Amino acid sequence: MLLGTIQITGEDLRDAEVKGICDSLHDNSIRILSLRGCRIHDEDFKKLMDSLKECESLAQLNLNLGVCNGKHRIKWLSEALVANKYLTSLFLHGTSLGDEGLECLMPALQIHPRLQSLDFGDCQLRDDGIKQICTLLPSTEGKEGLVELTLSANHGVTHLGWTQLAIAIAANSQLRNLYIDYNNIGDYGAGVLSVALAASSSLEIVDLEGCGVSEKGAEMFFAVIANYPTKMQELVLFENNVSAELIGQINDCLSQKSQGSTDGQESPEKSLEDDHSNQVAC
Numbered sequence: 001m002l003l004g005t006i007q008i009t010g011e012d013l014r015d016a017e018v019k020g021i022c023d024s025l026h027d028n029s030i031r032i033l034s035l036r037g038c039r040i041h042d043e044d045f046k047k048l049m050d051s052l053k054e055c056e057s058l059a060q061l062n063l064n065l066g067v068c069n070g071k072h073r074i075k076w077l078s079e080a081l082v083a084n085k086y087l088t089s090l091f092l093h094g095t096s097l098g099d100e101g102l103e104c105l106m107p108a109l110q111i112h113p114r115l116q117s118l119d120f121g122d123c124q125l126r127d128d129g130i131k132q133i134c135t136l137l138p139s140t141e142g143k144e145g146l147v148e149l150t151l152s153a154n155h156g157v158t159h160l161g162w163t164q165l166a167i168a169i170a171a172n173s174q175l176r177n178l179y180i181d182y183n184n185i186g187d188y189g190a191g192v193l194s195v196a197l198a199a200s201s202s203l204e205i206v207d208l209e210g211c212g213v214s215e216k217g218a219e220m221f222f223a224v225i226a227n228y229p230t231k232m233q234e235l236v237l238f239e240n241n242v243s244a245e246l247i248g249q250i251n252d253c254l255s256q257k258s259q260g261s262t263d264g265q266e267s268p269e270k271s272l273e274d275d276h277s278n279q280v281a282c
Contacts, residue, residue: 028055074105082111116145152207189213
């Protein structure tokens with residue numbers, strides 16, 4: 001059966017619309033539900049969360065831009081996640097969550113067997129929130145680790161929080177995509193994250209747009225990309241105090257290494273030659 005998608009943005013959801021969504025969840029006929037920026041009464045929101053509990057078809061739930069604001073709604077979402085076993089992506093970008101709200105969600109997130117993509121961008125998180133999220137990175141028995149994590153625009157996170165995240169990525173993580181744009185990261189954060197990048201065997205995309213990184217911080221990333229066998233494909237450094245020349249050099253190096261890995265099925269002698277030439281060119 002071809003599963004459906006429901007995408008509604010910025011509307012006032014009426015009873016009939018909520019009933020239709022709940023019916024789709026009960027019937028296991030929907031794969032993606034996006035209610036981005038929608039306004040919904042508390043009783044209707046609870047009905048949706050109750051319907052989510054038993055749904056086996058929904059893979060992606062988008063409640064961005066305040067749909068889940070309020071401790072009671074976070075509690076209902078947490079209860080739904082405890083019962084649900086099939087969701088793989090949860091987006092709460094722009095929710096007034098804070099570390100306290102995240103703490104309410106954590107027991108459900110820590111036991112959910114399939115969640116691999118989380119968006120906590122602009123959720124008013126601080127260092128303690130990042131510390132909690134770090135526990136979700138590694139895969140454990142019966143639970144997938146995170147593959148994609150968005151933490152954009154959480155301005156309350158300090159160097160301590162980014163250091164904790166870098167350690168978690170370096171130690172035991174299968175994270176591939178990391179979006180931490182528009183945060184107060186700076187060159188210190190760039191330094192600890194570059195170490196995580198060197199140690200990671202999985203990271204492919206890192207977004208650091210608008211993070212207060214200077215030429216010095218970008219040079220640390222360049223050194224890692226040029227000299228370590230990472231899987232990186234894209235490093236976003238726009239809207240930082242980094243020259244276009246250095247950004248171009250980083251992108252060229254990433255392209256060369258990507259091409260080198262594509263050609264890696266050739267003879268061992270040629271592979272060694274390509275590796276050497278890539279390091280020199282970078």
